[in-house]
Amino acid sequence: MSGKIKNFKELDGCVVIYTDNYLNDIEGGKLEDECDVFLNRGKKKIVIDFANTELVNSIGISILVGIMEKVKKKNGILFFSSLKKVNHDIFNMLGLAKYISIFQTEEEAIGKMLAHE
Amino acid sequence: MENNKVIFNICKDSEFFGRVNEIERIYCYGASAAKSSYGVYLTGKKWLGKTELLKRVYHRLFWEQNKVVPVYYRFKDIFCNIKDFADDFLKDFIRQYIAFLKRDPAIVTEGISANKLEQLLTDMELHVLSRFLALHSEGMNYGDCAAVFKNAINTPYQTVALCNTPVFLILDDFNLTANIHLHEGGPGILKEYMKTLMSGSVSYLITGYTKGLLEGEPLPGSVRVMELAGLEEDASIGLMAGMAERYNVACDSEILALAARQLEGNPVYLKSIMEAAKRKGRSILTIKDFVDLYIEELAEGNMGVSLGSVLSIKSLNALRILHACVKSKNGISEEEMIEKALLDGGEMRRFISRLCRLGLLDTRCGLIKWVEDKVAEDYICYLYETAVRKRPAAEAKTKIIREKLKESFYLEGVRISGKIKEELPALLKMFNGQAIPKILFRNQDFLAKYNGNTYKKEDYVKEGEKVPLPQIVGCSNSMKYECADKGLTIIVGYGFNNSGCYNDENEVVWIVGVKDAPAATHIGDVENFARQCGAIMSNIKTAAVTRWIICKEGFTGDALKRLSIDGIYTTDTVQLRILRSLVEDNGNTTQPHDMKGLASLKEYEIILPMSTRAELVAAKAVEEIGINMGFDNNAVAQIKTALVEACINAFEHSKVKHGKVYCRVIAGDDRLVINIKNQGKDFDPTFKHETRDVVKLVGHSNRGWGIELMKHLMDEVRFEKVHGGTKLVMTKYIKKIGENVYERKN
Numbered sequence: 001m002s003g004k005i006k007n008f009k010e011l012d013g014c015v016v017i018y019t020d021n022y023l024n025d026i027e028g029g030k031l032e033d034e035c036d037v038f039l040n041r042g043k044k045k046i047v048i049d050f051a052n053t054e055l056v057n058s059i060g061i062s063i064l065v066g067i068m069e070k071v072k073k074k075n076g077i078l079f080f081s082s083l084k085k086v087n088h089d090i091f092n093m094l095g096l097a098k099y100i101s102i103f104q105t106e107e108e109a110i111g112k113m114l115a116h117e
Numbered sequence: 118m119e120n121n122k123v124i125f126n127i128c129k130d131s132e133f134f135g136r137v138n139e140i141e142r143i144y145c146y147g148a149s150a151a152k153s154s155y156g157v158y159l160t161g162k163k164w165l166g167k168t169e170l171l172k173r174v175y176h177r178l179f180w181e182q183n184k185v186v187p188v189y190y191r192f193k194d195i196f197c198n199i200k201d202f203a204d205d206f207l208k209d210f211i212r213q214y215i216a217f218l219k220r221d222p223a224i225v226t227e228g229i230s231a232n233k234l235e236q237l238l239t240d241m242e243l244h245v246l247s248r249f250l251a252l253h254s255e256g257m258n259y260g261d262c263a264a265v266f267k268n269a270i271n272t273p274y275q276t277v278a279l280c281n282t283p284v285f286l287i288l289d290d291f292n293l294t295a296n297i298h299l300h301e302g303g304p305g306i307l308k309e310y311m312k313t314l315m316s317g318s319v320s321y322l323i324t325g326y327t328k329g330l331l332e333g334e335p336l337p338g339s340v341r342v343m344e345l346a347g348l349e350e351d352a353s354i355g356l357m358a359g360m361a362e363r364y365n366v367a368c369d370s371e372i373l374a375l376a377a378r379q380l381e382g383n384p385v386y387l388k389s390i391m392e393a394a395k396r397k398g399r400s401i402l403t404i405k406d407f408v409d410l411y412i413e414e415l416a417e418g419n420m421g422v423s424l425g426s427v428l429s430i431k432s433l434n435a436l437r438i439l440h441a442c443v444k445s446k447n448g449i450s451e452e453e454m455i456e457k458a459l460l461d462g463g464e465m466r467r468f469i470s471r472l473c474r475l476g477l478l479d480t481r482c483g484l485i486k487w488v489e490d491k492v493a494e495d496y497i498c499y500l501y502e503t504a505v506r507k508r509p510a511a512e513a514k515t516k517i518i519r520e521k522l523k524e525s526f527y528l529e530g531v532r533i534s535g536k537i538k539e540e541l542p543a544l545l546k547m548f549n550g551q552a553i554p555k556i557l558f559r560n561q562d563f564l565a566k567y568n569g570n571t572y573k574k575e576d577y578v579k580e581g582e583k584v585p586l587p588q589i590v591g592c593s594n595s596m597k598y599e600c601a602d603k604g605l606t607i608i609v610g611y612g613f614n615n616s617g618c619y620n621d622e623n624e625v626v627w628i629v630g631v632k633d634a635p636a637a638t639h640i641g642d643v644e645n646f647a648r649q650c651g652a653i654m655s656n657i658k659t660a661a662v663t664r665w666i667i668c669k670e671g672f673t674g675d676a677l678k679r680l681s682i683d684g685i686y687t688t689d690t691v692q693l694r695i696l697r698s699l700v701e702d703n704g705n706t707t708q709p710h711d712m713k714g715l716a717s718l719k720e721y722e723i724i725l726p727m728s729t730r731a732e733l734v735a736a737k738a739v740e741e742i743g744i745n746m747g748f749d750n751n752a753v754a755q756i757k758t759a760l761v762e763a764c765i766n767a768f769e770h771s772k773v774k775h776g777k778v779y780c781r782v783i784a785g786d787d788r789l790v791i792n793i794k795n796q797g798k799d800f801d802p803t804f805k806h807e808t809r810d811v812v813k814l815v816g817h818s819n820r821g822w823g824i825e826l827m828k829h830l831m832d833e834v835r836f837e838k839v840h841g842g843t844k845l846v847m848t849k850y851i852k853k854i855g856e857n858v859y860e861r862k863n
Binding site: 022024026054055056057058059084085086087089090093094 | 829
């Protein structure tokens with residue numbers, strides 16, 4: 001795993017990971033590593049919060065798709081939250097929204113996550 | 118090729134390019150030797166790769182078929198006498214014969230001794246060959262050179278006759294047999310050997326440097342001649358680009374193409390340049406980069422050393438002879454040469470004869486002529502300047518550099534001409550109100566002003582009257598309008614004067630005639646063009662027609678006069694190159710004639726190095742520009758995302774080490790236009806995924822759908838192929854009230 005994990009919040013039932021301002025190959029890689037750590041520790045409910053993310057590029061999105069696959073393989077649950085309008089549109093356009101639940105706020109996502117069995 | 122299948126040393130597969138057809142052809146000759154016997158003479162200049170090619174043919178014949186025994190033998194310059202040659206040839210033949218039958222290449226590669234050979238022959242009951250070895254030993258003991266020679270060269274024929282197994286003889290550097298003498302002072306064995314080859318039942322392939330192998334005598338009709346030229350341009354570029362990638366040498370594909378033409382596709386020269394670039398840590402991104410490397414290699418590098426060894430110029434007089442030959446276009450007579458060179462006639466003849474055998478001089482028709490080899494010419498000129506005229510090396514190099522730069526620049530223009538027909542539609546579509554110097558459309562004025570100097574750059578021509586280009590919106594060729602008698606190729610561009618008004622009054626048509634043939638446009642072409650234009654104009658309604666002829670080789674005087682009277686624009690390849698450069702540099706800058714429009718355009722240029730997060734610099738800049746223009750937050754975010762995507766694509770597809778990405782942002786009244794240009798490899802912007810569902814795409818790869826992303830975020834996205842790379846143009850319009858800017862435009 002690269003770098004120290006600082007941008008996350010662990011709750012009883014799930015973990016929230018906050019993405020960087022620019023989701024590119026490097027930050028995407030770090031995000032993926034962080035998810036791997038939590039999945040390996042048995043934390044299968046993950047919310048990725050994009051409140052700080054202004055820009056994503058296609059490589060970052062590819063990495064997100066990879067994370068979605070990994071969570072699915074581990075029978076986990078993954079939500080996205082707080083996407084800015086432009087990024088939400090991009091995810092819609094690319095079809096990501098069909099495979100993942102996207103929430104307006106972190107609180108909404110956490111609420112749904114904890115209610116999920 | 119796998120290592121265990123290599124019998125004769127060859128270069129790495131990654132450094133061997135082209136020659137696929139030649140290898141296949143010779144392989145087929147060899148494989149069909151079972152059915153009939155014939156001869157092939159493979160001719161080509163030194164270092165074109167004949168030996169490499171033949172070794173690869175040999176490997177194929179050894180491993181891929183079992184009917185014909187291939188035998189490869191390379192004549193050497195080192196043989197002092199006939200006995201050495203005969204001994205070497207006979208034993209080599211027998212080794213290869215046995216190796217093929219036993220499918221054991223070690224017999225060849227390990228060079229087993231004569232005793233072991235005899236043992237093998239006994240074990241295999243090849244008594245015929247044992248007999249030849251015995252005869253050879255006897256002849257050697259008695260010192261009977263003639264017997265030894267005849268036994269050696271007849272062995273393949275006798276073997277075929279007695280063992281009933283066909284043989285394909287590959288005799289490389291056969292021309293060197295002229296230097297092997299049966300008796301001291303006697304003639305070389307070349308002619309006699311040829312007689313033996315042609316009389317027998319063995320198929321063979323011999324190589325040499327010149328078509329005139331038999332020194333003035335034509336080859337018999339039964340011998341097929343195959344001429345090997347330099348590598349084709351694509352193969353040359355492939356070779357150099359592959360080496361550049363392995364050696365981490367930054368290069369531009371256009372410059373590599375130019376280098377390939379200058380070096381005439383000679384693989385040894387091409388490799389020398391790349392190795393020199395690697396050794397010196399240099400790049401080949403500009404004409405000057407290449408020319409500098411080239412001159413250094415000639416003067417002090419491997420190319421110069423190799424040429425020096427081949428030419429073997431032992432005296433200043435010999436250098437004078439060569440220089441005189443190089444400079445004389447029509448050749449020099451022997452008498453004139455003796456007078457100039459102050460050499461003894463015999464010594465001069467020997468020197469010239471050797472150079473003729475190397476394929477550098479030709480003495481047919483009674484004159485001594487230089488056979489074109491640009492690199493050898495430059496080497497000789499450099500030596501002459503320093504050794505005979507006593508110029509300092511730096512001065513001599515500078516002289517050649519200047520000539521080479523001019524020549525390269527002209528070649529660049531000539532290359533463009535080969536693609537005029539293909540690239541003209543794209544060029545016309547780049548017409549968008551740019552103001553171009555009129556001199557680029559008037560060939561006679563251009564030639565008069567620049568005295569026919571073909572190497573002027575655009576900076577010299579920017580002054581003077583300008584022609585405002587229209588906005589061309591589409592092109593077609595004139596197939597449906599063609600007259601019965603074919604004239605120039607016609608391309609028709611449709612557009613509007615750049616006043617922003619798309620109405621009938623502003624509609625324009627440009628009818629462009631292109632002549633790619635290697636001949637100047639003459640009055641006949643002009644008349645044909647006029648007829649073709651007449652036919653086209655009768656079918657279109659607009660009155661504003663501009664006619665233009667582009668010709669690779671220029672125009673005759675009469676044609677220019679007539680074209681001038683008729684008001685038809687005239688452009689040659691040099692003018693076209695400059696014009697294209699000016700049009701590209703102006704990009705999509707709209708230059709409306711009204712001053713208000715001009716004043717409202719602001720241009721910003723950002724040059725990004727290839728480093729992590731460099732694209733964020735451009736994104737930040739465009740954010741400020743977008744906010745100033747009045748785009749809302751979401752639109753600004755879309756523009757930033759699209760720009761970031763465009764930049765990383767440009768970085769990825771550039772493939773040029775230390776390359777840059779050029780970002781130009783043009784802020785207009787109602788739109789923001791972004792041009793992104795990279796250096797290097799073009800990429801195919803038509804690549805599209807069939808699905809927009811990125812989750813269905815495999816893995817962490819970003820292949821192609823980044824373009825979809827840009828098209829979603831911006832209102833217009835298009836790619837233009839430009840000189841040395843690709844340009845991406847994206848446009849975002851400022852949203853008007855009620856307009857939905859999220860609608861995708863296809």
